Amino acid sequence: MPVSIQFRQALGKLVLPALILVACGVILLGKADRPLIGKLRMQTADLLAPAYGLVAWPQAKLRWLSGNLQDIRNLEAENIRLRAENVSLRHWYDVAAALADENAALKSNLHWIPDNAPAFVTGRVVRDTSGLYARAVLLAINPDTAVRKGGIALDGSGLVGRVTEVGKRSVRVLLITDSSSRLPVTLESSHAAAIMAGDNTALPRIIFYPQDNVPIEGERVVTNGEIESLPAGLPVGHVHYLRPGQPVVVPAAALDHIDILRIFDYEDSVSPPDAPGRVPLPNVGRTMSLPSQFQSHPDQGLHG
Amino acid sequence: MKTFTPPPIRPGIHPRSGLGYRIDHGMRSSVPCLFVFFVALVLSAPLNLPGQVELMPAVIMATIFLWSVFVPVFMPSIAVFMLGIWVDILSFGPAGVMLLLMLIVHGVALSGRYTLARVNFFVLWFVFGVVMVGVTALQWVLCSALALHIVEFLPFVFETVLAFGSFPVLYTGFVWTYRFVVNNADPS
Numbered sequence: 001m002p003v004s005i006q007f008r009q010a011l012g013k014l015v016l017p018a019l020i021l022v023a024c025g026v027i028l029l030g031k032a033d034r035p036l037i038g039k040l041r042m043q044t045a046d047l048l049a050p051a052y053g054l055v056a057w058p059q060a061k062l063r064w065l066s067g068n069l070q071d072i073r074n075l076e077a078e079n080i081r082l083r084a085e086n087v088s089l090r091h092w093y094d095v096a097a098a099l100a101d102e103n104a105a106l107k108s109n110l111h112w113i114p115d116n117a118p119a120f121v122t123g124r125v126v127r128d129t130s131g132l133y134a135r136a137v138l139l140a141i142n143p144d145t146a147v148r149k150g151g152i153a154l155d156g157s158g159l160v161g162r163v164t165e166v167g168k169r170s171v172r173v174l175l176i177t178d179s180s181s182r183l184p185v186t187l188e189s190s191h192a193a194a195i196m197a198g199d200n201t202a203l204p205r206i207i208f209y210p211q212d213n214v215p216i217e218g219e220r221v222v223t224n225g226e227i228e229s230l231p232a233g234l235p236v237g238h239v240h241y242l243r244p245g246q247p248v249v250v251p252a253a254a255l256d257h258i259d260i261l262r263i264f265d266y267e268d269s270v271s272p273p274d275a276p277g278r279v280p281l282p283n284v285g286r287t288m289s290l291p292s293q294f295q296s297h298p299d300q301g302l303h304g
Numbered sequence: 305m306k307t308f309t310p311p312p313i314r315p316g317i318h319p320r321s322g323l324g325y326r327i328d329h330g331m332r333s334s335v336p337c338l339f340v341f342f343v344a345l346v347l348s349a350p351l352n353l354p355g356q357v358e359l360m361p362a363v364i365m366a367t368i369f370l371w372s373v374f375v376p377v378f379m380p381s382i383a384v385f386m387l388g389i390w391v392d393i394l395s396f397g398p399a400g401v402m403l404l405l406m407l408i409v410h411g412v413a414l415s416g417r418y419t420l421a422r423v424n425f426f427v428l429w430f431v432f433g434v435v436m437v438g439v440t441a442l443q444w445v446l447c448s449a450l451a452l453h454i455v456e457f458l459p460f461v462f463e464t465v466l467a468f469g470s471f472p473v474l475y476t477g478f479v480w481t482y483r484f485v486v487n488n489a490d491p492s
Binding site: 015016019020022023024025026027028029030031037040041044048051052055056059125126127128129130134136179200 | 407410
């Protein structure tokens with residue numbers, strides 16, 4: 001169809017405003033239908049996960065190599081340190097063995113119920129999706145492994161985060177430092193319960209601690225069994241005061257350089273029994289019957 | 305009656321417009337868009353570069369700005385839209401914000417291009433800086449509004465500074481690409 005030049009020019013001028021309007025629509029859509037956008041992103045990340053793995057592999061090798069070279073350089077000092085540490089560890093090993101024996105004996109006397117061993121899968125971190133507004137990593141997993149939303153991610157030394165999105169070949173783990181992460185924790189020495197709140201910096205804050213029982217500098221922070229999918233006693237880090245009155249957690253996990261993560265499934269570890277403390281109502285007997293003209297028929301309402 | 309055909313502007317030997325020529329021409333003219341596409345892809349990979357997150361918007365904005373000012377034929381609005389969607393999918397920020405900002409930078413560059421294409425490089429650099437400040441402030445406002453709390457301001461300042469600082473490098477790259485990659489294919 002032939003169109004006049006003026007019409008075509010007018011149409012050309014309208015393209016950009018229309019596209020800007022569509023972009024505003026996309027923003028609204030992203031706010032209204034978060035799962036849709038999340039699904040789209042996870043599918044793209046799934047497609048790109050092998051490529052990201054290829055990029056991450058040489059870096060891991062290089063880091064390993066440079067670490068090795070450094071180790072070789074201070075081998076002598078390391079040896080001396082290790083010998084001293086070994087002596088002390090041997091002593092602690094004896095103590096631990098004695099304590100383990102004692103513990104086993106005591107538990108057998110008390111009819112102790114052992115904890116369930118949780119199931120876990122291990123995966124390599126292929127991408128740090130932390131942006132200006134979030135702290136999260138993407139983990140490559142085998143397509144057949146069953147990782148659920150809400151799984152707990154740990155590295156070798158402590159809690160890292162929770163699984164928020166699950167794709168076919170990758171899962172997204174929201175780190176404890178993200179500004180939307182709030183976890184109930186217990187402070188081990190002062191026995192206070194508190195909330196650890198991430199704020200996109202490396203050190204999550206401790207909030208809602210009891211005012212008469214303030215956190216002690218350097219005490220260990222462990223998880224608290226308040227929420228169902230997170231068991232009590234997982235190591236998180238230790239308390240540090242940035243300035244008086246502002247306690248933060250120094251995470252035990254190396255959050256700035258996460259390599260390999262284990263995702264634990266604690267979903268069915270502890271569930272409360274049904275309706276605790278509920279008093280059953282006494283049986284009232286027969287209720288008063290309505291006169292026949294008010295009795296409702298099963299297929300029509302009271303008013304016919 | 306014989307129809308009037310204007311004489312060629314630059315008389316000489318013209319390449320034959322066969323299939324090979326068309327593919328060559330298409331590849332050359334899609335270089336700017338492909339560059340933005342691959343920059344988004346590469347900078348979202350786990351390279352562990354310092355400032356990688358802030359570098360991506362900086363490079364993309366400067367590229368879109370330059371091509372929209374000087375050669376908008378190779379950076380059409382619809383392509384900017386598609387690239388915006390692509391960048392948005394790759395970055396895990398609030399959906400649509402980068403898309404909107406890219407379109408705004410493109411629009412500003414387009415509307416001022418008759419003035420901007422003639423000014424001194426330093427003036428252009430300054431104008432780009434002003435545009436980036438505005439756009440990043442808008443990004444911060446949008447991110448805060450969509451997250452329902454005030455997000456940290458410093459990364460956005462860093463992003464602006466990075467964009468401002470990387471502009472000369474990208475300008476050099478742009479001039480080189482325009483002269484030796486894209487313009488080689490221009491038949492007129």
